[in-house]
Amino acid sequence: MSSETLHVAREKLSEQTLHLHYAITSLMEELEAVDWYRQRADDTSNADLRGVLLHNAREEMEHAAMLIEWLRRNEPHFEKQLREYLFTDKPIVEVEHEAMNP
Ligand SMILES: [Fe+2]
Structure with a gap:
């Protein structure tokens, strides 16, 4: 078995979910x-x-970092969050506040 941490039978998982699981x-x-x-x-x-x-x-x-980049390229919701939070100088919770109150 290539992963011991699946919570669902492998045959029920999509290829994308499996790839994300391996990266995560x-x-x-x-x-x-x-x-x-x-x-x-x-x-x-x-x-x-x-x-x-x-x-x-x-x-x-x-x-x-390589895995985070793979996640960014392959999971649009990760990309959205990473674009919002990474490499900013503002207090982190302020970034969230601005994202929720544009
Ligand atoms: Fe390593």
Whole structure:
């Protein structure tokens, strides 16, 4: 089985839902890896190991960004939200307020 986290029988899922599932679960795994690497880097007293762990954490961030971009390109609702919230300087809740009260 290529994914252990399906909540519905695989044959009932559309191809698009399955692709999104793979991207979303992969993104979750990448973010979890970032968190775990950073925690271990904080916890080790070995400077060389800390460097490797932080390097790996940064690589996981790259992987996460690639998956977010795939989601943006393949799920229009993600694209809409990402266009609204990313790379703005306003307080985040203000962005939501403006989106809801154009
Ligand atoms: Fe990764």
